[in-house]
Amino acid sequence: MPEIVLEIGGRSFTLVCDPGEESSLKKAAEMLAVEALRLEDAIGRVPESRMLLMAGLMLADRTKEMETACQLSDTRLKTLEDRLLESEAKLAAMTVEMNKTPEPPEEDLFNNGEAISQSLSKSVGRLEAMIDASA
Numbered sequence: 001m002p003e004i005v006l007e008i009g010g011r012s013f014t015l016v017c018d019p020g021e022e023s024s025l026k027k028a029a030e031m032l033a034v035e036a037l038r039l040e041d042a043i044g045r046v047p048e049s050r051m052l053l054m055a056g057l058m059l060a061d062r063t064k065e066m067e068t069a070c071q072l073s074d075t076r077l078k079t080l081e082d083r084l085l086e087s088e089a090k091l092a093a094m095t096v097e098m099n100k101t102p103e104p105p106e107e108d109l110f111n112n113g114e115a116i117s118q119s120l121s122k123s124v125g126r127l128e129a130m131i132d133a134s135a
Helices: 022-043 048-100 106-111 113-134
Strands: 003-008 011-016
Touching: 003 022, 022 048, 048 113
Parallel strands: none
Antiparallel strands: 003 011
């Protein structure tokens, strides 16, 4: 098993880890080292065990905050997905409704422009009403 040396709070620690975990362990140690430096800057040098405990607690607190933020994001995402599905269903219903409107015979297209314009205005009005009702 690989053996690695980590620097945390100005102190060296030798640890053994499973093969392939070296990089992950080094990154975690770097995070702990940053917290240890912050503590040392804030309160001065403290005993090793206390420094590691406090730095670990600070990281745990930050992790909890991130978990809460992720949960809020997941909830928001779920709400937006639900709203999207509802909007898609309403759009499908509107499309079906619009397709139910009969098309005028071909001869009316050239001879009855005013009626077509009124029919189109009514269709647009119905669509706008459906959109307003869904908002």
